[in-house]
Amino acid sequence: MTTETAHCVDSxxxxxxxxxxxxxxxxAVLCETPVPVRATVDGLATWFDETVRARDAARADRLLAAMARSRADAVRKRPLTLDLLAGWQRLVLGVPEGGSDVPFRQGDAFAKxxxxxxxxxxxxxxxxxxxxxxxADPEVPPAARAARAYLDVAFFHPFPDGNARLALLTLAYVLDLEGVRLDQVGPLQTTRYADDPGGAADLAVLVNVLIRATYRRGARARANS
Structure with missing residues (x-):
């Protein structure tokens, strides 16, 4: 698809x-895992503090601050709302302390x-x-809800910048509310497309695979300690 053609399609x-x-x-129903899932390694924090920091230390610091805020919100069981995301996004983008939250985008957005x-x-x-x-739909497994929320942020693209970073924080937040923290998030760093239902379902499966792997590694580590 050319850029000109893409401009005619509402993704x-x-x-x-x-x-x-x-x-x-x-x-994700085939991969249900008992909760809570206690990771021996904090995969999200490690991704920010190592992989992201190797490219941009200031960005890593901002993401770690946003992660800390999101986890404090999870402790309070705050529902996932636009206002909640806007508060995280202020930290993701480094809006000065005391500044207003990042506003919803004012026009069409573009990606890829x-x-x-x-x-x-x-x-x-x-x-x-x-x-x-x-x-928060209890009829849908947590991994699928987390994957769907990730894609919602990616494709609704609510803010002018930083939506991919926010999508990862959102996925982690949905899992955190269920008592789940992954020990690795690197496999999630793959380009996703709006017109790919198979890819969307595969993301839900991948999140469940990561949950199960985190659970197994944590159980082994506790058994060997």
């Missing part, structure tokens, strides 16, 4: 259709070198809020 509308096609309840366009309509904000509320 957010495509994602909303794809989102409804995926059987989220079935996508302009190959995906996420249109802004009068309903975008409320549609995004409705999707965020579904992150």
């Amino acid at each position: 957010l509308a495509v994602w909303c259709e794809v989102r409804d096609q995926v059987d989220w309840a079935a996508a 070198g302009g190959r995906e366009r996420y249109a802004l309509t009068p309903h975008t904000r409320q549609d995004f809020a409705a999707c965020l509320r579904q992150s």
